[in-house]
Amino acid sequence: MSGLKVSPPVHTVERSGSILDEPIIMAIPKGRLGRGFHDWFTPLGIQPEDDFFDGNSRKLLFRTNINNFRLIRVRSFDVITYVAFAGASLGVVGSDILAEFNSSAVFAPVDLNFGHCRLATAELVEPIPKVAPSSLNGIRVASKYPNLTRAHFHARGVQCECIKLNGAIELAPKLGICPLIVDLVGTGKTLKANGLVDVETILKVSARLVVNRVKFKTASIAHHYWIEKFREIVDAHAHQE
Amino acid sequence: MSHANKTLLPIGFEDLIAPRVGHAHQILVDIMATFTSFDYTLVEPPLLEYEESLLAAPDAPKSQDIFRFIDPISHRTIGVRGDITLQVVRLAKDHLSDAPRPLRLAYYGHVLRIANTALRPQRQYMQLGLEQIGGDAHAEVEVLQVALEALHCVGVRDICLDFVLPTLVRRYIANIPENSQKILAARNIGSIKQQIRDSELNSEIGKVLEFLLLLPPNPANALEQLSHHQAFSDDHALFGQLRSIMSTIRSSHPDVLLSLDLIEQYGFTYKTGIAYNLYAKGQNTSLGRGGRYQADTEPACGVSLNLNNLLVNSQPSPSTKKLLIPYNTDFKALRLLRADGWTVVFSDTPESQFGVQHYYRNGAIHSFTSS
Numbered sequence: 001m002s003g004l005k006v007s008p009p010v011h012t013v014e015r016s017g018s019i020l021d022e023p024i025i026m027a028i029p030k031g032r033l034g035r036g037f038h039d040w041f042t043p044l045g046i047q048p049e050d051d052f053f054d055g056n057s058r059k060l061l062f063r064t065n066i067n068n069f070r071l072i073r074v075r076s077f078d079v080i081t082y083v084a085f086a087g088a089s090l091g092v093v094g095s096d097i098l099a100e101f102n103s104s105a106v107f108a109p110v111d112l113n114f115g116h117c118r119l120a121t122a123e124l125v126e127p128i129p130k131v132a133p134s135s136l137n138g139i140r141v142a143s144k145y146p147n148l149t150r151a152h153f154h155a156r157g158v159q160c161e162c163i164k165l166n167g168a169i170e171l172a173p174k175l176g177i178c179p180l181i182v183d184l185v186g187t188g189k190t191l192k193a194n195g196l197v198d199v200e201t202i203l204k205v206s207a208r209l210v211v212n213r214v215k216f217k218t219a220s221i222a223h224h225y226w227i228e229k230f231r232e233i234v235d236a237h238a239h240q241e
Numbered sequence: 242m243s244h245a246n247k248t249l250l251p252i253g254f255e256d257l258i259a260p261r262v263g264h265a266h267q268i269l270v271d272i273m274a275t276f277t278s279f280d281y282t283l284v285e286p287p288l289l290e291y292e293e294s295l296l297a298a299p300d301a302p303k304s305q306d307i308f309r310f311i312d313p314i315s316h317r318t319i320g321v322r323g324d325i326t327l328q329v330v331r332l333a334k335d336h337l338s339d340a341p342r343p344l345r346l347a348y349y350g351h352v353l354r355i356a357n358t359a360l361r362p363q364r365q366y367m368q369l370g371l372e373q374i375g376g377d378a379h380a381e382v383e384v385l386q387v388a389l390e391a392l393h394c395v396g397v398r399d400i401c402l403d404f405v406l407p408t409l410v411r412r413y414i415a416n417i418p419e420n421s422q423k424i425l426a427a428r429n430i431g432s433i434k435q436q437i438r439d440s441e442l443n444s445e446i447g448k449v450l451e452f453l454l455l456l457p458p459n460p461a462n463a464l465e466q467l468s469h470h471q472a473f474s475d476d477h478a479l480f481g482q483l484r485s486i487m488s489t490i491r492s493s494h495p496d497v498l499l500s501l502d503l504i505e506q507y508g509f510t511y512k513t514g515i516a517y518n519l520y521a522k523g524q525n526t527s528l529g530r531g532g533r534y535q536a537d538t539e540p541a542c543g544v545s546l547n548l549n550n551l552l553v554n555s556q557p558s559p560s561t562k563k564l565l566i567p568y569n570t571d572f573k574a575l576r577l578l579r580a581d582g583w584t585v586v587f588s589d590t591p592e593s594q595f596g597v598q599h600y601y602r603n604g605a606i607h608s609f610t611s612s
Contacts, residue, residue: 084360085359085360085525086525095429095431095432098427098429102423102427103427104426104427104507105360105525106427107427107428107429108427108428108429108430108431108432109428109429109430109454110430110431111430111431111432111434111435113431204435206431208429208431212525214520214524214525214526214527216428217401217403217500217502217518217520218399218401218498218520218521218522218523218524219522220458220498220500221458224458
C-alpha cells in the first residue's frame with residue numbers, strides 16, 4: 001500500500017468535466033528517477049493503483065484515481081520514444097536522455113528540479129598501457145549516449161569511436177575495452193569503486209516533464225492544466241528551500 | 242498467401258491498394274474541387290527541374306534533402322522536387338507576371354524527400370495546396386478559410402489551427418549558440434535558465450525567450466501579454482492582424498481549435514508574417530502548414546497539405562453500389578445505369594461476387610439477397 005492521500009483540487013476539476021475528458025497516459029521511467037518521482041504523486045493529487053508500487057506486478061499500464069489518467073512504467077530511454085510517438089502524452093525523463101534523442105516531437109516545458117547529476121567523461125585512475133591512447137583521435141569511448149559522446153568530441157575536433165553499451169559502462173575501461181567512458185555521475189561512488197575518475201562534465205542533468213508536441217497543441221487544455229500543476233509544485237518547493 | 246518472390250521496395254516507398262487508394266483519390270478530387278470553386282486555377286510544374294532552379298529560393302530544400310541525378314542528355318544535375326510551393330512561385334514569375342493580381346493558384350503532385358525517420362517514414366507523398374500571390378491583407382484569412390472548407394468537405398474533423406509568428410524569435414535565433422537553439426526548439430525552459438546561469442546564453446536574450454516560453458496557452462491572453470512587453474513594442478500591427486484573423490476564423494469555423502506558438506521555426510524559416518500549422522486531434526502528424534512569404538518581389542500567402550496525413554482523420558465515402566451485368570448487355574442501357582450511379586461489373590456468372598449486391602437481367606435490377 002502506498003498510503004498516499006488524494007488532494008481535493010483534482011476532484012474539483014474532475015467534476016467540472018472538461019479538463020480531464022482528454023485521456024492522458026504518462027510515462028514514468030524505471031529506476032532511480034522513477035522512484036524519485038513517487039514523491040510527486042501526492043502533491044499532484046494522483047494516486048496510482050497499488051500494483052504500480054508492487055515490484056512483482058506484471059502489469060505495464062496502471063490506472064490512477066483520476067478517470068482517463070493512466071501511467072506506464074518503461075525504461076528511461078523508452079520514455080522519449082513513447083512520448084514522441086504519442087503512445088504516452090506526458091513523461092518524466094532526465095535531461096541527458098532528452099539531449100541524446102534531440103527529438104523535435106517532444107517538448108520539455110518544466111524542469112522538475114530533482115534527480116540532479118552530471119553526464120561526464122571518466123577514465124581509469126591508473127591507465128592500462130595497452131588501451132592508453134597515443135593521441136585522442138580515433139579514441140574509443142564506451143557510452144549509453146553515442147550522440148552526445150560524438151558531439152562532445154567533435155566539438156573538440158576529435159573523431160572518436162563510440163561503443164554503445166546499455167549498462168555497466170564503468171566496467172569497460174577495467175576490462176580493456178576502451179580508455180574513456182561517458183556516463184552519468186551522481187555521487188561518484190560507482191566510478192571510484194571501479195577505479196575511475198571523472199575528467200570533464202558534458203551536461204548538468206535533472207528530471208524534466210516532457211510532453212508530446214502535437215498533444216501539447218491539440219489537447220492543450222488538459223496538458224496545460226498538468227504543466228501548470230507541475231510548475232506550481234516546482235515553485236512551491238523552490239520557495240521552501 | 243506466399244511471401245516468397247515479393248519485391249522489396251526502397252525504404253520509405255510503398256505500393257498502395259484499395260481501399261486506401263480510392264479513399265486518397267476521392268479526398269484529392271474533393272479538395273481540388275473546393276480550391277477551384279474559390280477560383281484558384283490549377284497549375285502543374287514538372288516533377289524534375291535542374292538542381293539550381295529547384296534549390297534557388299531562400300527557403301528551398303538543401304541539396305542533401307532531395308533526390309538528384311545527372312541528366313543523361315544535358316549532363317547537368319537534375320533534382321526531384323521536394324516541395325511544389327517553390328515551383329509554383331517560379332512558374333508564376335516565369336509565365337504569369339502579366340496576369341491580374343491577386344493570382345490564385347492551386348496545385349497537387351508527388352514530392353520526394355531523402356529523410357526517412359521513424360516518425361515520418363514515407364519518402365514520397367502527395368502535396369496539395371493553394372497560393373495567393375500579390376494579394377492584400379485579406380490573403381491569410383482567405384487561404385485559411387478555403388483550406389478549412391476543403392478539409393471540412395472531405396470530413397476531416399477536430400482541426401487545430403496553430404498560429405505561428407516566426408519573425409519574433411528569428412531576431413534572436415541568429416545571436417544565440419546552436420545548442421541554445423536546440424533547447425529552445427524543445428521548449429526546454431529548464432535548460433534555457435541553466436544556460437543563462439552558466440553565462441552560455443546572453444541573459445537579456447534569455448529573459449525574452451523565457452518570457453515567450455511561459456506565455457499562457459490561450460492565444461488571446463498570450464497576445465495581451467506580448468503587446469505589453471517592450472521587446473515587442475514594434476509588433477503591435479502584427480498582433481492586431483492576428484487578432485483580426487483569429488476572430489474571423491472563429492466565426493466562420495467555430496469548431497476549429499485555435500492556438501498560438503511563438504517559438505516554432507521548423508518549416509517557417511523564411512515566412513515573413515503570420516504562419517500556421519494544421520493539426521487534427523488524435524493524430525501525431527501535421528495536416529499541413531503555410532503562411533505569408535515573399536514570392537520574388539510580391540507578397541504571397543498559401544497553405545500546403547500532405548495527403549497521407551489527411552487520410553487518417555477523414556471519413557471514407559460510403560461504398561459504391563455495384564451491379565452485375567451480363568457481357569451482352571446493350572451499351573445504351575449500360576450508359577443509363579452508370580449515369581444512375583451504378584458501378585457495373587461484367588460477368589456471365591449470376592452469383593454475388595466482387596462485393597456485388599445486385600444483378601441486371603431482362604432490363605431490370607434484381608437483388609441477390611431478396612431472390
